[in-house]
Amino acid sequence: MSQTPTADQLRNRLVDGILSEHDLPSDVEQAMRTVPRDTFLPGIDLKNAYTDQAVTIKDNPGQPLPLSCASVPSVVATMLGQLTARPGDNVLEIGAGTGYNAALLAELVGGDRDGRVTTVDIDSDVALHARTTLNTAGYEHVTVIERNGLLGAHEHAPYDRIIATVGIWDIPATWWDQLADGGRLVLPLRWRGQTRSVALTRQGNQLVSDGMELCGFVPVIGQNGEQTAPLNTADTLRLHYDQDQTIAANALTHTLRADNPAREVLSAQRIGGEESFDGVWLRASAHDDRVCRLEATPEAMEQALIRRPATPARTPALIDDASLAYLTVTREDADPQRPFRLGATAYGQRGEELARDLVAHIDAWGAARLAVPRLTITPSDTGDAPGHTISKPETRMTLTY
Template sequence: MDTTTPASPDALRRAMADRLIAAGSLSDVRVEQAMRTVPRHDFVPAAPLEEAYDADLAVITKRAEDGTPLSCASVPSVVAMMLQQLDVRTGHHILEIGAGTGYNAALLAYLTGEDGQVTTVDIDPDVTAQAARALEATGYGRVHVATRDGALGDTTHAPYDRLVLTVGAWDLPQPWWDQLAVGGRLVVPLRWRGQTRSLAFVREKDHLRAVDIELCGFVPMVGQDGEHHGTIDPGGHVTLYWDADQPVDPTTLGGALTHPKSEAWSGVTVGPYDSFDGVWLRMAATDPGTCRIAADSTAVDSGLCTPAIPVRSPALVEGDSLAYFAVRRLPSADGTERRSELGSYGHGRVGQQLAGRIRDQIRAWDHRRTSQPTVTAHPAGTPDDQLPEGLVIDKTAVRLVLGI
C-alpha cells in the first residue's frame, strides 16, 4: 500500500522556486518572493498539482479544434526570466498583453504592490473571463482585465512604466510606443527570421533599445501575419518560414532538395549540453537571407532534409538555392564526452556557397559564443540616414536594426 503523503501546494511552490534558483533561472530576490507566494495551481485548476509546479512545464489551457495551443500558463522558468527582464518596481503602472490564466498578472500585482496598477488584456473573452475569476479568487482582483485587441494596448491607465507581452509578436505596433513612458521598459517575445527571442527594450525618445536578449517560444499573437511559410518538396515534408521583407519564393525552390548535397563542416564542436542557438542569432543579425527550415520525420528518415533540429533550424535562401544548419556526431573513445560537429548542407546552383556562409557564421560564433547583437527598433518610415549602422529588417510598424 502506498502511504506517501502528497506534497502540499506550499511545499511544491517552494520546491519550484528552489529548482529555478539551482538552475540559474531565478536570481532576483523580489521575483523569487513573488513566485514563492502566488498560488500557481489556483490559475490552472485542471492540472495536477505536480504539473502546476513543474519548473519546466507549460500548462495548456485552451486549444483550437486542430489541437493548436491558443492559451497557456507559460513555463515557470520563462516567467521568471521575463519578470527579471522587466525589472518591476513598487508603484509601477504595468500593461500586460496576453492575459493567459492570470498568473503572470498576479505576479506583477505582487511586485508593483498596492500603490501600483496592473492591466492585462486579451482578445479572447473566454481567456479574460477565466483570468478575471482566478485573480479575484486569489486576492488579486485589483488587476484591471480587459477584452480587446492587444495590438491597441489599453489607454485606461497609460502611460505605463512597464509593458510586457506573454504572446509571441512579429511587430511592435505604434500604440505600444504611445502608451509606454520614455525611460520605460518593454519586454516582448519578438519573432524575426524564424526565431523568437525575449527582448527587453528601454524606451528612448525616438527609438527602442534592447538591453537583454533571451531565447524563448510563445503562442503567436492573433493578427500579426508578417511571417510566411510554404513547402519546398513535392511531398510537402519540408517547410520554409520567412519574413515579409524577404524575397523568398517556395515555388522557385521546389526542386532544390533534389540537387546533390554540398557539405561544409566547421571544425567547431559542442558537447551534449552545450547550447548553439547563438549561431541562429548571429545569422539573423548579419545575413539577410536567414530564415527557418522545418523537416518532418519522413524527410529526416529518408535523408531528404536533415537539419540540426528538424522542427526549427536556421537556413539561408538565395533564388533557387538553399543551405541549412546541420550537426553530426563524432566518434568518441570510451569514457570521454560525446562531441558533435556543427556545419551545413547546401542544395541548388549556389548551395555550396550558401553552406560555406553558414560554416563561416559558426566559426565566427565560436570565437564569442556568449556575445549578443545590438538591437534597436525605430518607427516605420525612419530614413536610412537616421538609422544606426547594421542590418535593417523592415516590419509593418518598425524598422529593426541589428549589429554585431
C-alpha cells in the same frame, strides 16, 4: 508511508529548481513562492501545475499551436527578471493567459496598495478565465480587458512597464504611445524564424535592448508578417520566413528532390552534448537577410528526406532563389568533450556558396559564443541606426555586435 506534498511544498520545489538553473532577483523569487499557480490552472493535477512546463488552456483547432497556454514557469521568471518592475509601477500585460503572470506582476508592483496592473486579451474565454482565477486568488484589483492586445490599453497609460506574453513580430505604434519615456518593454520578439525574449528601454524615439533570451511563445493574433511555404508535396518539409524576404518556394521544391545530391561543408566549431548553439542563428540574423527557418516534421525525418538538421523543427537556413543551405550537427568521436561538429548541408546551384557563408556565421559565433547583439528599434519613419537593419511595416530593427 510518505505524505502527498502540499501545493506550498510543490511550489517551493519548483522555484528551488528554477533557482538552480537561473539567477532570479529576490522580488521575483518571492512572488513565485507566493502566487499559487494551481489556482490559475483549475482541473490540472497539482503535481503538473508545479512542473516547469507549459500547460494549454485553450486549443486552436486546425493549427499547430494552442490559442492560449500557461507559459513555462522558468521562462515566466526570466521575463519578469528582465522587466524589473518596481513597487508603484503602472504595468500593462499583453496576453492575459491564465491570469498567473498578472498576479505575479501585482505582487511585484504592490497590487492595489501602490502599483497597477492591466492585462489585455483578444479572446473572450481567455479573458474570462483570467478574471475568474485572479478573483479566486485574491487579485481582484488587477484590471482585465477583452481587447486586441495590439491596441494596448490607453485608459491607464502611460505605463512604466509593458510586457507581452505572446509572440510579437512587429511593435505597434500604440505601444510606443503608451510606454513612458524611460519605461521598459519586454516581449517575445520574432524575426527570421526565431523568437527571443528581448528587454528594451525607451529612449525617446528608440527602444534599446540590454538583454535577450531564447524562448518560444504562441504568436499574437493580428500580425501576418511571417510566411510558411511547403518544400515538398507531402508538406513535411517547410520554410518559415518574413514578408520582406523573397522566397521561390516552387524552385526550392525541385531543388530538394531525392535525386538532387546534397553537399556538406563543415565548420571548425564543436559543441558538447548540452551546449547551446542557438547563438549561430542570432549571429547570422545580425548580418544576413537570407536567414529563414527550416522545419522537418517527424515524417520527414523518418523518411530521411534531409540529413542531420541541427534541430528538426527549427533549423536556421540560408536561402537564395533555388538554392538552400541549413545548419547541421554531426557526431565525431575525436573530441569526447565536444563530440558534435557544426556545419552546413547545401542544395542547389549556389548551395555551396550559401553553405560557406553559413559556416562563416558559425565560426564568427564560435569566436565569441556568449556574445549578444544590441538591438535598437525605431519607428519605420525614422532613419536607420548604424548596423544591420531589418525593416518591418511599423518599425526598423538594427542589430550590432
